Amino acid sequence: xxxxxxxxxxxxxxxxxxxxxxxxxxxxxxxxxxxxxxxxxxxxxxxxxxxxxxxxxxxxxxxxxxxxxxxxxxxxxxxxxxxxxxxxxxxxxxxxxxxxxxxxxxxxxxxxxxxxxxxxxxxxxxxxxxxxxxxxxxxxxxxxxxxxxxxxxxxxxxxxxxxxxxxxxxxxxxxxxxxxxxxxxxxxxxxxxxxxxxxxxxxxxxxxxxxxxxxxxxxxxxxxxxxxxxxxxxxxxxxxxxxxxxxxxxxxxxxxxxxxxxxxxxxxxxxxxxxxxxxxxxxxxxxxxxxxxxxxxxxxxxxxxxxxxxxxxxxxxxxxxxxxxxxxxxxxxxxxxxxxxxxxxxxxxxxxxxxxxxxxxxxxxxxxxxxxxxxxxxxxxxxxxxxxxxxxxxxxxxxxxxxxxxxxxxxxxxxxxxxxxxx
Numbered sequence: 009x010x011x012x013x014x015x016x017x018x019x020x021x022x023x024x025x026x027x028x029x030x031x032x033x034x035x036x037x038x039x040x041x042x043x044x045x046x047x048x049x050x051x052x053x054x055x056x057x058x059x060x061x062x063x064x065x066x067x068x069x070x071x072x073x074x075x076x077x078x079x080x081x082x083x084x085x086x087x088x089x090x091x092x093x094x095x096x097x098x099x100x101x102x103x104x105x106x107x108x109x110x111x112x113x114x115x116x117x118x119x120x121x122x123x124x125x126x127x128x129x130x131x132x133x134x135x136x137x138x139x140x141x142x143x144x145x146x147x148x149x150x151x152x153x154x155x156x157x158x159x160x161x162x163x164x165x166x167x168x169x170x171x172x173x174x175x176x177x178x179x180x181x182x183x184x185x186x187x188x189x190x191x192x193x194x195x196x197x198x199x200x201x202x203x204x205x206x207x208x209x210x211x212x213x214x215x216x217x218x219x220x221x222x223x224x225x226x227x228x229x230x231x232x233x234x235x236x237x238x239x240x241x242x243x244x245x246x247x248x249x250x251x252x253x254x255x256x257x258x259x260x261x262x263x264x265x266x267x268x269x270x271x272x273x274x275x276x277x278x279x280x281x282x283x284x285x286x287x288x289x290x291x292x293x294x295x296x297x298x299x300x301x302x303x304x305x306x307x308x309x310x311x312x313x314x315x316x317x318x319x320x321x322x323x324x325x326x327x328x329x330x331x332x333x334x335x336x337x338x339x340x341x342x343x344x345x346x347x348x349x350x351x352x353x354x355x356x357x358x359x360x361x362x363x364x365x366x367x368x369x370x371x372x373x374x375x376x377x378x379x380x381x382x383x384x385x386x387x388x389x390x391x392x393x394x395x396x397x398x399x400x401x402x403x404x405x406x407x408x409x410x411x412x413x414x415x416x417x418x419x420x421x422x423x424x425x426x427x428x429x430x431x
Contacts, residue, residue, distance in 0.1 A: 031157030038161030063377030072124025081359020099126030105186025132359035152286020242368030281335025314389030
């Protein structure tokens, strides 16, 4: 008997397992990217380095990912996604476990580079799988669940790392966290064979000769603008995710547990906002309006936090709003990228534009650490807000540029239809 197609709002058979597998990997990729910031006050004292040097530890994995992500996207489009996912997660988990055993700052630097190598597979592989296997009417929600898993990794990281550190030490905390990722990679290896196979109900990746992604296509105006959007958005997120704890400790005298709790609130709110944003992304084609509203709200609240003295409870409430707003943006962002990506080139396109995230993530931590070292702690929130507004400008420009080819295709199709009817 032929299986009935799933209802537009209900996951098709097999989609739930697919989302669970790639979501678990995405969870750990984000978890690992901010596994060190909650420990910065401890690392500063133990390693004897400043915050700019600690920020460099966040820049290094982003630089490694930036160099490798686009080539990985081409490989995923050509050969499949499951093996790169497994290898990437094993490398990331191994690097984090090794960081717990590192004898000093130099070893941590090398392990952070290795972590970035593993991280380079997730965006091109995951988005290629989703675009090929998820029914188009549910793609926005699938993107939101995927992003939610990553945001949940961000949210869980400070709480888990601080909890394990309180029980034992930061060394033990990193070893345990790293081994958990290796275990999940083994699950994907043994249970994820369908990740390489296109679903029958969804369009398979095109493998048409002459249609492979080229560097020229990736350097088109919409792609470059989306690259800038990702870069500026990552600069904002990097400042908030990496230095909120330090800011609350230095500026407001919060203890480490309270400051990490505030960061967790921000990250949980972002995760919740992502799920709401997925529903919105499937219900409208005006993804630019969702992005505009989210960025304006988040930027306004960040400026208030940075420039107006507020009690800690009010700061946490404002950061909750920031988290909800910035989370709701992300599924519409992914839909905007998917709209301009040619069939069969989704891995390469997402690999290229999300490299902007890594460039922003590489540049921002050292700069934000420099602000902290010079006592300009409150400016972390203001700079994060300015970066959001620049990201918004790039997104709106990319949306306009991407709409022009679509309009031309529609006009050409209409002309062809008229000519055909006359004959």
